[in-house]
Amino acid sequence: MKRPPGPFRPGFWRSPLRGPWLTSVLGSLLLPLLLIVGATGFLSHTAYQPDLGHNAILDPTHDFQPFIFSWPTSPSWLYALNQGLHVNVGIVAVPLLLAKLWSVIPRLFAWPPVKSPAMAVERASLLLLVGGALFEFATGILNIQVYYPWHFSFLQAHYYGAWVFLAALFAHVTVKTPVIVRAFRERGVTRPLRQRLRDTAAEPYEPDGLAPADPADPTLSRRGLLGLVGAGSLTLLAVTAGETIGGPLRRVALLAPRGRVFGTGPNDFQVNKTARTAGIPPGSTGDSWRLALDAPQPLSFTREQLLRLPQHTYDLPIACVEGWTTMQRWTGVRLADLAEMAGAPPGMLMRVESLQPRGAFRQVTLNHDQSHDPRSLLALKVNGVDLSLDHGYPARLIVPALPGVHNTKWVKAIRFVEA
Numbered sequence: 001m002k003r004p005p006g007p008f009r010p011g012f013w014r015s016p017l018r019g020p021w022l023t024s025v026l027g028s029l030l031l032p033l034l035l036i037v038g039a040t041g042f043l044s045h046t047a048y049q050p051d052l053g054h055n056a057i058l059d060p061t062h063d064f065q066p067f068i069f070s071w072p073t074s075p076s077w078l079y080a081l082n083q084g085l086h087v088n089v090g091i092v093a094v095p096l097l098l099a100k101l102w103s104v105i106p107r108l109f110a111w112p113p114v115k116s117p118a119m120a121v122e123r124a125s126l127l128l129l130v131g132g133a134l135f136e137f138a139t140g141i142l143n144i145q146v147y148y149p150w151h152f153s154f155l156q157a158h159y160y161g162a163w164v165f166l167a168a169l170f171a172h173v174t175v176k177t178p179v180i181v182r183a184f185r186e187r188g189v190t191r192p193l194r195q196r197l198r199d200t201a202a203e204p205y206e207p208d209g210l211a212p213a214d215p216a217d218p219t220l221s222r223r224g225l226l227g228l229v230g231a232g233s234l235t236l237l238a239v240t241a242g243e244t245i246g247g248p249l250r251r252v253a254l255l256a257p258r259g260r261v262f263g264t265g266p267n268d269f270q271v272n273k274t275a276r277t278a279g280i281p282p283g284s285t286g287d288s289w290r291l292a293l294d295a296p297q298p299l300s301f302t303r304e305q306l307l308r309l310p311q312h313t314y315d316l317p318i319a320c321v322e323g324w325t326t327m328q329r330w331t332g333v334r335l336a337d338l339a340e341m342a343g344a345p346p347g348m349l350m351r352v353e354s355l356q357p358r359g360a361f362r363q364v365t366l367n368h369d370q371s372h373d374p375r376s377l378l379a380l381k382v383n384g385v386d387l388s389l390d391h392g393y394p395a396r397l398i399v400p401a402l403p404g405v406h407n408t409k410w411v412k413a414i415r416f417v418e419a
Helices: 019-049 078-108 119-143 153-189 222-238 247-252 303-308 337-340 368-373
Strands: 289-295 299-301 312-319 324-332 349-354 365-367 378-380 394-396 410-415
Touching: 019 078, 019 153, 019 222, 078 222, 078 312, 078 324, 119 153, 299 303, 303 378, 312 378, 312 394, 337 368, 337 378, 337 394, 337 410, 349 368, 365 368
Parallel strands: 289 410
Antiparallel strands: 289 299, 312 324, 324 378, 349 365, 349 410, 378 394
């Protein structure tokens, strides 16, 4: 079979930096970042508690979860930490991922494409690995930017795509570990990094390998390449991490859509979905609004009646799946007090429903620990003033360590259901 021209010819790829050692180093640096992103992604899914119902759009009866436990409420910043790691480590990994793909791109144009059944299996796994990586990172970054150019559910696609990608990654690491060990044994772990530009030479050429058959003169040392990749990662971290960390760093979160400073007023902080976007019916939050407690002793409260109940104030964060976090001072009625007033038996789940007429998360189910944590509130005020409409007026849910999307706004009813 005649070899096609261009990138299918061995002499087309001439960079003297490519070779088993460089690919091994990039892969070794990338792997722990991918494991952190994968673990925090599955922990985020666990925090949604899809097994309680109405908490995720995935089907809990067909959803294999790697972590099986009840998501805790302490520390209150637990979900913020988890999502901060998930988003920021994922962004930091992008330059490493691109460099790793650059280092192995000649293998994409191997000829003939398949020489044996074993090679067919390897290339199929690589297709899942590379395709899965590009899909997960592309959809994740677009989600951070709140841009959805596709016509499928991001949560479903990102979750199941993660299983495909991580399974392919496990198979790839298993197969390539001997190659990494040999590369480090022959060339050392750090020895090539001590070489200056004039001393940079290509690794020995092997047919179907990564080292070039006809290397060009180096224009960048291997140390320079890794330095360039590291600088790219640090720059991305600097211009995105502020929306998670907050404080003065929020001003430099230039690439984070939720990272800018919103103002100095008590309600001037991040809003993921405005009342208009959520489709809150006009007039439904006015004087006619009532909070319904559906329990053995059904109750109904106006906002003024809720304000006359014992009020409690706590500093609690809202942490969103997109990676942003904001800490505010919330005031309201304890959910545990409402459950006691309604005569809810111990162990019942609390289902909180919103005025929002549509959307995947217009209601949320809390476990007993979440609904009875003394800091869990039906918040009526924030930073000493009434909630704004976009922040959930007349009442919203605030539960420590709960995913931001589950801190339901525009609450209209609280129902107590069997576990």
